[in-house]
Amino acid sequence: MALPQAKTDATEERLAGLSLPAAGGWGTAAREDALGRLRSMGLPQRRDEYWKYTRPDTLVQADPPAAALFEAKDESPVFGAHDRLKVVFVDGVFDAEASDDLAMAGLEVERLSDAMAADIHWARDVYGVLEARGQSPVARPFAAMNTAFATDGLCLRATGRAEKPVSLIYLHRDETSDATLHHVIKIEAGADLTVLENGPAAARFNKCMEVEVADGGAFHHVRTQGRDHERRAVTHIFARLGREASFKSFTLTANGVLTRNECVVEFCGDDAIAHVAGAAVGDGDFHHDDTVFVTHDAVNCESRQVFKKVLRNGATGVFQGKILVKDGAQKTDGYQISQALLLDDDSQFYAKPELEIYADDVACSHGSTTGAIDDEALFYLRSRGVERTDAQDLLVLAFLAEALEEIEDEGIAEDLTARLERWLKRRRR
Amino acid sequence: MLDIKNLHVALEEEDKQILKGVDLSVESGAVHAIMGPNGSGKSTLSYVLSGRDGYEVTEGSVTLEGADVLELEPEERAAAGLFLAFQYPVEIPGVGNMTFLRTALNAQKKARGEDEVSAADFLKLIRAKAKELQIDADMLKRPVNVGFSGGEKKRNEILQMAVLEPKMCILDETDSGLDVDAMKLVSNGVNALRDAGRAFLVITHYQRLLDHIRPDVVHIMADGRIVKSGGPELALEVEKNGYHDILAEVA
Ligand SMILES: Nc1ncnc2c1ncn2[C@@H]1O[C@H](COP(=O)(O)OP(=O)(O)OP(=O)(O)O)[C@@H](O)[C@H]1O
Ligand SMILES: [Mg+2]
Secondary structure, eight states: OOOOHHHHHHHHHHHHTOOOOOOOHHHHHHHHHHHHHHHHHOOOOTTOGGGSSSOOHHHHSSSOOOOOOOOOTTSOOTTTTSOOEEEEEETTEEOTTTSOOSOBTTEEEEEHHHHHHSSSOGGGGTTTHHHHHTTSSSOOHHHHHHHHHOOBOEEEEEOSBOSSOEEEEEEOOOTTOEEEEEEEEEEOTTOEEEEEEESOOOSEEEEEEEEEEOTTOEEEEEEEEOSOSSOEEEEEEEEEEOTTOEEEEEEEEEOOSEEEEEEEEEEOSTTOEEEEEEEEEEESSOEEEEEEEEEEOSSSOEEEEEEEEEEETTOEEEEEEEEEEOTTOTTOEEEEEEEEEESSTTOEEEEEEEEEEOOSSOEEEEEEEEEOOOHHHHHHHHHTTOOHHHHHHHHHHHHHHHHHTTOSOHHHHHHHHHHHHHHHHHTOO | OEEEEEEEEEESSSSOEEEEEEEEEEOTTOEEEEEOOTTSSHHHHHHHHHTOTTEEEEEEEEEETTEESTTSOHHHHHHTTEEEEOSSOOOEEEEEHHHHHHHHHHHHHHHTTOOOOOHHHHHHHHHHHHHHTTOOHHHHHSEETTTOOHHHHHHHHHHHHHHHOOSEEEEESTTTTOOHHHHHHHHHHHHHHOOTTOEEEEEOSOHHHHHHSOOSEEEEEETTEEEEEEOTHHHHHHHHHOSHHHHHHHO
16 A cells, blocks of 8 residues: 655655665565565654554654753662673663673573674574564554664573573663664573663664563563653564463653653463553653553463553653454453553543454453542541651552552562652652 | 530532531540431531541631641641541552551651651551451551451551550541441450540440440530530430430420
8 A cells, every 4th residue: 555645755754864784694684674664654654543642753853852861860770789681782882891791591692783694593583573573453663663773782592591680771871862772582482581671771762672482481571761851762562472471571661751662462372471561650741652462363361451650740641552352362361451640630641442352252351541649548648647748659659559560570569669659759849 | 635616617619517616625534425317517527627628617616635726737637646537438559558557657756756666566566456456467468448348447447546546536437337246346446545645536326336435425416516415324315215305405
């Protein structure tokens, strides 16, 4: 189908300033394929249905708006207390010096460029492959753009129980940096890996992560975004799950003028589970978009989407979440909840929850709510002596708790809760 | 302890007068009971005393040990020693019962310039108090009042009172929804707190509670006023004859 001329023009205009990074054998082909996909779908425009609530223009324009550097001097590094394999990227470029040795029992770690230079490599069957599958039924142009132009990234292959989590640390040193990272992850049958992500990354950050989880494999993902306020980020996770596989991803977002996190999960084997959750807190000039698409194409799989947002002073939250249950995907258990707590009348939440079901023996539920602090609860707490601001924070954290409970590691959950508590305290007047 | 003088209260939202000149003094060490027909203003009085939004005091005064109560925020009233056991305790999903109580206790202590209670000491304290009220560990861990039965909610109110040790305890129909045994537990909890430095205002519809918690004075509230006060025998009269005769007599 031909694209509207305006869209083609805008896409070509953007592409004119870019050239495909040199890759080598299979990498070049994968990039060229992705570029072809991108040309056929075009970059998003304001009137695109999938971008109805989030303006794509600053993500499309050639140069990103500058973003002030941010360093959280008042807090210890996120995941700092965790024994982890640190991998550092500065403005989207791998920093070997700052990183640990890329070696660990149960895991193969390689830089994307090295993997692409090899004639035969497992990553070939994942890189751009899961992304391409995720382009239908809804186009995700920034993901195709990422596959075509990613300048760096990691290839992780878990062959057993990985000794410790891989911690991807993104540093931002250049106020106008435009970073494109692409990670490829393969969890072999029965293997287990945790990936942590944190840090400001760049002024504009396009990140893609493809995760193939083979039969009985388990993948855990916890990431934090923020507190760098001026960044713009568009991220994608594409996951394909085998039989009895487990995929759990949690994102905590604090601040950010523009964040769009897409997560696309496909069940290909029976009896697998996928939990995708997020807690986002925004104040003022904040726009946060969670866009999730879960496809059940196997029997007896369980999916959960739990997204909570706390918004104040004109902040905006968006949730687009879909559960697609294909013909034959019987015994599907699909759950989706998206909720926003608005702390004033200026903030807004747009939710588009969708179920599309072609199997008859399934249990799917979804719910979306927008509400304010419960005055009755607030008074009850105060009547027992809790100060108004403390009572309010307690209720905000209680609201976010259902999302935070999705984090399996209790230590991490506690640490992130404490960070949220401090975020709330800093915003008291 | 508590002095209410000529208290007039209207609803903020609509032009409706609910309390029409309440006069009531509860002295330290005493237990006063308030009875009265549905809708006479008993809960409204308890809410106004604890500082809930939505009411406008149009006339009168309330003091606790001589200090103006109406000036204070709800949390300041709590720190000053005022406690209301709610007729309808509120459910708070996501906030653990223990976390809540410890936060409340320490907030009050902080406001009074006292040392906070350590996690270990608090655990000891709450376990002991919970045991007396036969509240099990599971209820302590659950979110505040969520999924509690009616009677469990009321017992949880008394647990909070036992832990916070307020000076002026207002109980709004704490007996409703309690089975006979729970009523005894709750009454024992209240009686254990009876002390020369503490006072109680017990709102109830039934004489039965007052068999366990012997009041010094019984007041009858009707149409926003205290229309009659007397000894414990007044409650017996209500139990036997209802409010008809009393209201006719004061009309
Ligand atoms: N927020 C409100 N809006 C409208 N009417 C109210 C409100 N609060 C109280 N009222 C009215 O004020 C009157 C007194 O109510 P209140 O709850 O104080 O009575 P009560 O004596 O506690 O009754 P009960 O014995 O049934 O508990 C009632 O007529 C009630 O409908
Ligand atoms: Mg009442």
